[in-house]
Amino acid sequence: MSFSSAPKTIAGKPVGPIGYGLMNANSLQLLKHYFTKYPEDASRVVLSIKGAYDGATQSPTASPEQIRASVDECLTLLDGTKSIDLFEPARVDPNVPIEETVKALAELVEKGKIGSYGLSEVNAQTVRRAHAVHRPAAVEIELSLFSQGALEEAGVVDTCRELGIPIVGYSPLDRGWLTGQFKTLDDLPQDDFRRFYPRFQPGNFEKNVELAGAVEKVAKKKGVTSAQVAIAWVQQQGVLPIPGSTKVERVQENTKYVELTEAETEELHEALSKAHVSGHRYPEMFQAHLDK
Structure with a gap:
């Protein structure tokens, strides 16, 4: 689940609630409704959320402050019905060193706000830099018969296999x-x-x-x-x-x-x-x- 059509701001910077759909009926709100009705399923589901992205400007917002705000907004929407097992910044923020982003994510793991963190749309060098701070639980790439670039060019797949990081293929x-x-x-x-x-x-x-x-x-x-x-x-x-x-x-x-x-x-x-x-x-x- 990722991106928002109704971004919020902190210190004038957008952080955005996360979820597909309408402001009052997005994916996280639907999940809250489901897990409220079927609480026994919460432990059977691995919930992976992508955030720290401003849907209005289509740009990543992954400073430590924005990462924390994005996670807190997701937790507010879930309202205790389900924990966040994996949180991924939707893209790498060019204005924030990946080390700063990962350090904030690692702190959220230590506090129990998220179970783990992942990366999305990254290259091999970014994976190594992130791994040096805190090991990612997953790296998400676009992979299909029509989109094989991650296998052929970026080196990210070989790097993840070397470091023992699971790879998730979207689309x-x-x-x-x-x-x-x-x-x-x-x-x-x-x-x-x-x-x-x-x-x-x-x-x-x-x-x-x-x-x-x-x-x-x-x-x-x-x-x-x-x-x-x-x-x-x-x-x-x-x-x-x-x-x-x-x-x-x-x-x-x-x-x-x-x-x-x-x-x-x-x-x-x-x-x-x-x-x-x-x-x-x-x-x-x-x-x-x-x-x-």
Whole structure:
């Protein structure tokens, strides 16, 4: 859970309550409602929250003061119904040394306000600098068949494996591309935020439909869905995938375990090697805070 549409401020700097959704019905408030009704489930759920990010300006806010405020706001919204097992600054704040951010997070762990901390969208050097202060419990990267940059370029995966840090892969379905549901631009609602993303722009869209079709071909031969193949590939890399779902049937589909054979993996790689995914994974306004 990350980002806010209604940022608050401390000393004139935005810190923002965290949660997807409306101000009075966001994800943390829904979680509070759920765990109030089913308190026995609290210990069965690992709650990972991303915060310290200003949704209004789309920029990280990860000074020690802002980190503490972000965590306190989350705890206020949860109202004692569930602890925060893992808290991650959504991005690296270019105005704050990572050591200062991590020191604040480590203090919150010591105080029992969060169980552990993680990092998101970082490079190998940042992981090492953070680890020198306090070991992260997880590092989150974007990883999918369409977004393999973290495996190929950043070195962050090898660094995490060297240091024994679990890796979490967000957007394993590449914002829906790898579900096989997009055939034309008309399949995307006019008000869908993804229309602003490069891979969904005219020109890029048509090329990516062909690549998504190659994944769908493997899925049909295997008797599973494209999403299940895409998630299985991420798991095959030793990464924990966290697909987003808004429907019960999608959650059930995405949590069904599927294992790819060596031949299936090779077929996927061969198909994707013949053409490149068209378009960057984020619009330009977001790119400044990636892989930092």
